[in-house]
Amino acid sequence: MRRLLLIAIPYVWLAALFLVPFAIVLKISLSDAAIAMPPYMPQFDWTEGIGAFLGELDFENFTFLIEDSLYWKSYLSSLQIATTSMLLTLLVGYPIAYGMARAPEEWRPTLMMLVILPFWTSFLIRVYAWKGILANEGFLNQFLMWTGIVSDPLQILNTTTAVYIGIVYTYLPFMILPIYAALDRMDDSLIEAAEDLGCSRMSAFWLVTVPLSKSGIIAGCFLVFIPAMGEFVIPSLLGGSDTLMIGKVLWEEFFSNRDWPVASAVAVILLMILVVPIVLFQRNQQKEQEADQ
Amino acid sequence: MKRLSAFNVVSLTLGFAFLYIPMLILILFSFNEGKLVTVWAGFSTKWYGELMQNDAMLQAAWVTIKVAVFSSTIATVLGTMAAYVLVRGGRFMGRTLFSGMIYAPLVMPEVITGLSLLLLFIGIGLDRGVLTIVLAHTTFSMCYVSVVVSSRLATFDHSLEEAALDLGCSPAEAFRLVTLPIIAPAVVSGWLLAFTLSLDDLVIASFNTGPAATTLPIKIFSAVRLGVSPEINALSTIMIGIVTVGVISASLISKQALVKQRREEQEAVRSA
Amino acid sequence: MAIPVFEPWNDPQAKPLIQFRNVTKRFGDFTAIDDLTIDIYEREFFALLGPSGCGKTTMMRMLAGFENPTEGKIFLAGQDIAPVPPNKRAVNMMFQSYALFPHLSVWENIAFGLKREGMPRNEINTRVEEMLRLTRLEKFARRKPHQISGGQRQRVALARSLAKAPKLLLLDEPLGALDRKLREETQFELMDIQEKTGTTFVIVTHDQEEAMTVASRVAVMDNGRVMQVATPADIYEAPNSVYVADFIGDVNLIEGPVTAIGDGTYALNWREGAAPLTAKSQNTFSDGQTAHLAIRPEKVTISAEKPEGVANAVQGKVLDIAYLGNLSTYHVELPTGDIIKAQTANTRRISRRAFTWEDTVWLSWTATGGVLLVD
Numbered sequence: 001m002r003r004l005l006l007i008a009i010p011y012v013w014l015a016a017l018f019l020v021p022f023a024i025v026l027k028i029s030l031s032d033a034a035i036a037m038p039p040y041m042p043q044f045d046w047t048e049g050i051g052a053f054l055g056e057l058d059f060e061n062f063t064f065l066i067e068d069s070l071y072w073k074s075y076l077s078s079l080q081i082a083t084t085s086m087l088l089t090l091l092v093g094y095p096i097a098y099g100m101a102r103a104p105e106e107w108r109p110t111l112m113m114l115v116i117l118p119f120w121t122s123f124l125i126r127v128y129a130w131k132g133i134l135a136n137e138g139f140l141n142q143f144l145m146w147t148g149i150v151s152d153p154l155q156i157l158n159t160t161t162a163v164y165i166g167i168v169y170t171y172l173p174f175m176i177l178p179i180y181a182a183l184d185r186m187d188d189s190l191i192e193a194a195e196d197l198g199c200s201r202m203s204a205f206w207l208v209t210v211p212l213s214k215s216g217i218i219a220g221c222f223l224v225f226i227p228a229m230g231e232f233v234i235p236s237l238l239g240g241s242d243t244l245m246i247g248k249v250l251w252e253e254f255f256s257n258r259d260w261p262v263a264s265a266v267a268v269i270l271l272m273i274l275v276v277p278i279v280l281f282q283r284n285q286q287k288e289q290e291a292d293q
Numbered sequence: 294m295k296r297l298s299a300f301n302v303v304s305l306t307l308g309f310a311f312l313y314i315p316m317l318i319l320i321l322f323s324f325n326e327g328k329l330v331t332v333w334a335g336f337s338t339k340w341y342g343e344l345m346q347n348d349a350m351l352q353a354a355w356v357t358i359k360v361a362v363f364s365s366t367i368a369t370v371l372g373t374m375a376a377y378v379l380v381r382g383g384r385f386m387g388r389t390l391f392s393g394m395i396y397a398p399l400v401m402p403e404v405i406t407g408l409s410l411l412l413l414f415i416g417i418g419l420d421r422g423v424l425t426i427v428l429a430h431t432t433f434s435m436c437y438v439s440v441v442v443s444s445r446l447a448t449f450d451h452s453l454e455e456a457a458l459d460l461g462c463s464p465a466e467a468f469r470l471v472t473l474p475i476i477a478p479a480v481v482s483g484w485l486l487a488f489t490l491s492l493d494d495l496v497i498a499s500f501n502t503g504p505a506a507t508t509l510p511i512k513i514f515s516a517v518r519l520g521v522s523p524e525i526n527a528l529s530t531i532m533i534g535i536v537t538v539g540v541i542s543a544s545l546i547s548k549q550a551l552v553k554q555r556r557e558e559q560e561a562v563r564s565a
Numbered sequence: 566m567a568i569p570v571f572e573p574w575n576d577p578q579a580k581p582l583i584q585f586r587n588v589t590k591r592f593g594d595f596t597a598i599d600d601l602t603i604d605i606y607e608r609e610f611f612a613l614l615g616p617s618g619c620g621k622t623t624m625m626r627m628l629a630g631f632e633n634p635t636e637g638k639i640f641l642a643g644q645d646i647a648p649v650p651p652n653k654r655a656v657n658m659m660f661q662s663y664a665l666f667p668h669l670s671v672w673e674n675i676a677f678g679l680k681r682e683g684m685p686r687n688e689i690n691t692r693v694e695e696m697l698r699l700t701r702l703e704k705f706a707r708r709k710p711h712q713i714s715g716g717q718r719q720r721v722a723l724a725r726s727l728a729k730a731p732k733l734l735l736l737d738e739p740l741g742a743l744d745r746k747l748r749e750e751t752q753f754e755l756m757d758i759q760e761k762t763g764t765t766f767v768i769v770t771h772d773q774e775e776a777m778t779v780a781s782r783v784a785v786m787d788n789g790r791v792m793q794v795a796t797p798a799d800i801y802e803a804p805n806s807v808y809v810a811d812f813i814g815d816v817n818l819i820e821g822p823v824t825a826i827g828d829g830t831y832a833l834n835w836r837e838g839a840a841p842l843t844a845k846s847q848n849t850f851s852d853g854q855t856a857h858l859a860i861r862p863e864k865v866t867i868s869a870e871k872p873e874g875v876a877n878a879v880q881g882k883v884l885d886i887a888y889l890g891n892l893s894t895y896h897v898e899l900p901t902g903d904i905i906k907a908q909t910a911n912t913r914r915i916s917r918r919a920f921t922w923e924d925t926v927w928l929s930w931t932a933t934g935g936v937l938l939v940d
Contacts, residue, residue: 006377010391014391017410024413099302132521133315264408
């Protein structure tokens, strides 16, 4: 009885506030926009029965999304931005995680804290910090002109480049931490064994270290890719008008155009794109957890 | 211990420089005399003074803290329950769905979570305000709490709970007297995480807020959208300062406890 | 003055404290315990011995209440314990990991079970002091578990599980985490405490020496079945199966068809052309039935000349010598290619050892030196 209650309370909470809302989003994505409050049709009405209600639902919004090139271009560009920045984050994060795992034992807690500290610091503030750096008259351009690399300021802020920098910067701890965790668990003598068996340093790294940190790499990549796909704050603060990202489109559709059904349809498609990586991510986490036990 | 190779030193130095220089610049320009956050015009603390005069900002900060305290506390209770169910619950119907609902919100884009919760609240006729933000924040931060607590529970020696039962505890007593005191540090860090996530959240709060409940991130966002302002730098510096003091002291405390425990263990072995 | 022998298992009047009746335990497809019936008597020190995965820990966890039998019944003092949850059983357990509560002091750990019982404060004090004295932990009462050594932790775990004066104490590999010397000392301490408190102990171990040292009776288990339940001496001297003979200690096993030659004596035709071996046996065999002669190496005598008047003597060549300090084991190869081990006590210094590699020697043993076992 107690056990049932223990399971039921968090279960019901999540079902009501996580699962049910998705069902509602799906339903509204099949409705039509209307000038009303809430601004969509049909409203569910018990008196007319479910049949009549379902009859009024249609795929009009989805057809609209396909016909209007803005939307599918945004999806594609989000995919491209998320993938590229995931790879960039991996490229930047792996050497840091690797260096941390190789560092002397007594440094590691400090290094770990230095990675976690930005993670606890406001996301919004960390994105905002780059606004001042990347601006035309900002710190980076001042530095580049001072060193003489460029003579005229580079336009970085309000471009897709700035979005890449922003994503890599803000999501870096999410990449470093799981990789570091995996590398930290690794037994140092494995590398020595590989070298003893004739591997060079480099091949020992590729044949032993990388495969053993695989689960960390996978977790890190998902932790960057999935949220980056729907990122809103970074493109709207650092990106330009030509930076298309679906999170921004959804936001504008909802807040500026007040077209809830289209916004819902945008969310439904985004979710469908993300279902596969989310399920893969969850499998990876579960495998990890079972390995720990 | 082997020495760090040059490659490791360079990657660590560059990596941490990348992580910290932007924040240092941000802090530096909060003490700038001038209105621009790019040109240094002398030292001044006037932006902190102006921030203290900004009633709307202070009001938003108050709302944010209220929301964070409530949501992180509820999330800690629910998240700890969920973690216990995940690690110790055994098999039950819908276990896969349950663990899916725990892990999915961790990576779910905020725009989707925010929009779907909003549509739910409208659907059931709940007025948007502090309550809806608390509900929304509780939902996603309980998942973080549950991940933190369940990783602690997974390494927890199960025979400690069995020993408690064996010595006459009911399952509830065993949890209260043995499990909870031992996992307490993880529960506390879960609470802190939930608290920070709530303080930090812009997107979900924007969807679920009403006119009476503007949180600090919403306020900051609408200010910085237009451009940079030294007043926001001052606010950011205060927030970074609080987090830094918190994180550093937490890690010092836990390091000291660890060192003390190691020393005592060594003494115990020597004296035996 | 005759000291009454403690062997309730031979007394038909004695009522067992624990009865396993046809108990089977399955985890999914895996059968951990297979139709097991066993009786354990009050004040016994009973050892469950077997390799890991043989089901001994499952048996113990069923007694403690952490698992329930899939089939069959377990009785404690005549009462079916299946419906009794672990916290309501008059059974306490000492865990392999000790499971000391890290946030509580030694004193609080020992008092934990008493407090749950609702015992008055002054009685708790008395009882805890008594337990601390029994386990010689008075000086460490205020320490936390991480502030004491492994041996002391083991004693805290024992004191904690004994504090409630259980009818039955279960010990799961209680000495596994201790080093050899400490383990041997602690074995005697355990026996001492068991005697003083008069509690029934059931110990799970994979260490045969430990089981032989501490237990009044040993149950040898394999694959969820009990192979033999007997006193340590009987397990060693009169194993009832090849498995038990082979599992406990070192043994020579010689296989062949037997013929009765009267008076409970059999001739074992172990090799074509070789003289048959003679052995006395309690078990009866039909002529031509295959049997195994199990003979311990220390029962085999090694000599240079052919000994006179012994039941069995074979000649061979020394192949290997394992020198263990107090003992030496000779591996002797017979002309048939079989290898027989013989053990002698090294009463002389090594330089004057009688035999060396490649020496031709005679091995001999009496008709009662070995046991004949069915296949």
